[in-house]
Amino acid sequence: MCEGAIFISRRKLILALALIFALNISIIALVQAAAAETYDRGSSGATVREIQSRLADWGYYDGAVDGIYGSATEEAVSWFQEANGLAVDGRAGPETLEALGLPAGGAYYPGEDASGELALLARLISAEARGEPYAGQVAVGAVVLNRVEHPSFPNTIAEVIFQPGAFSCLLDGQWDEPVAESAYAAARDALAGADPSGGAIYYFNPETATSAWIWSRPEILTIGSHRFCA
Numbered sequence: 001m002c003e004g005a006i007f008i009s010r011r012k013l014i015l016a017l018a019l020i021f022a023l024n025i026s027i028i029a030l031v032q033a034a035a036a037e038t039y040d041r042g043s044s045g046a047t048v049r050e051i052q053s054r055l056a057d058w059g060y061y062d063g064a065v066d067g068i069y070g071s072a073t074e075e076a077v078s079w080f081q082e083a084n085g086l087a088v089d090g091r092a093g094p095e096t097l098e099a100l101g102l103p104a105g106g107a108y109y110p111g112e113d114a115s116g117e118l119a120l121l122a123r124l125i126s127a128e129a130r131g132e133p134y135a136g137q138v139a140v141g142a143v144v145l146n147r148v149e150h151p152s153f154p155n156t157i158a159e160v161i162f163q164p165g166a167f168s169c170l171l172d173g174q175w176d177e178p179v180a181e182s183a184y185a186a187a188r189d190a191l192a193g194a195d196p197s198g199g200a201i202y203y204f205n206p207e208t209a210t211s212a213w214i215w216s217r218p219e220i221l222t223i224g225s226h227r228f229c230a
Contacts, residue, residue, distance in 0.1 A: 040091040043069040047102065051092055054100050055080055057154060058162045084162075084170050101158035117157045118187050119179075124161050125190075126183035127169035129226070136223040137182060139197035141190030143228070146201050153201070197221070200228035 039048055048069045055061035060083075061076035074090035081088045084099050092100070101120055121141050129140040147153035147160045154160050161167065169175045197203070198220040205225050209215065217229035 037097070038091055038093040039069055039097075041069055041071065041074050048073070050102060051077070051097075051100060054102075054158065054162070057159050059164045080162075083164065085173055085176055100162075118184070118191065120157055120161055121190065122183040122187040123175065123179050124167065124169065125186050126179040127174035127177060128167060129186075129224075130174070130177070130180055130183070132224040132226065134182060134186065135196040136226055137186035138189045138194050139200070139223050139228060140203065140226070141187050142195040142197045143200050143203055145190055146195070146197070146199060150201055196223060197228040200230060202229040203227060204229070 039051065044067050046067065049065055049067035051069075052061055052063070052065045052067070052073055055073075055076045056063075056065060058080075060080045061073065063070075063072035063076070069092075077092055077096060078088050078090040080086075080100070081090075081096060086095055086099060121144060124144060125137050125141050129137045132140075144157060144160050148155055148157060154163055162170070200220050202214065202217050203226045204211075204214045206227055207225060214229070220228045220230055222228070
């Protein structure tokens with residue numbers, strides 16, 4: 001075999017080995033990324049700490065916020081999943097992370113905007129006010145934002161939405177329905193400061209409400225089927 005042919009063969013071999021190496025690295029990266037999307041007993045780190053923190057803020061968890069996914073965290077995640085219509089397995093996979101307002105495809109770092117506020121607010125508006133007049137949809141979004149500013153409520157959109165018992169859509173299956181396009185527009189308007197509710201922090205449907213307490217709230221106005229209250 002001539003020297004030129006030997007050089008070409010070696011070059012082909014090097015290229016083939018490089019391709020195999022690159023392919024192996026890609027497969028490893030994909031496996032690691034898939035694994036990073038699910039947190040369960042034994043996991044640790046900043047994302048686990050944020051999971052614990054949010055569950056604690058919303059009343060599902062009373063253990064140490066230490067970034068270690070133990071049995072108490074597993075139980076709290078199971079409770080959260082059950083309350084929000086998710087598959088109950090105690091593991092924080094993509095769907096549970098999304099419901100918590102955390103990124104499903106990567107680690108959470110403090111200070112990062114991982115809450116997906118527009119998407120969360122739009123889903124809440126769609127679930128609570130699907131079919132309502134557009135002003136009524138914006139008003140529902142405004143109620144969430146008014147609660148964020150009110151001292152009696154949590155101080156983030158995610159915490160307000162997931163506060164136990166705050167919104168019936170998290171219990172009746174409406175939360176999991178497709179999000180109406182109008183809800184995204186309504187969420188944007190509410191986030192931009194529009195408030196057709198007149199500053200309301202509560203609303204209810206007089207046709208279906210059975211709580212004597214909610215009927216006692218001072219009425220501000222009615223839009224569509226919702227009465228908005230102080």
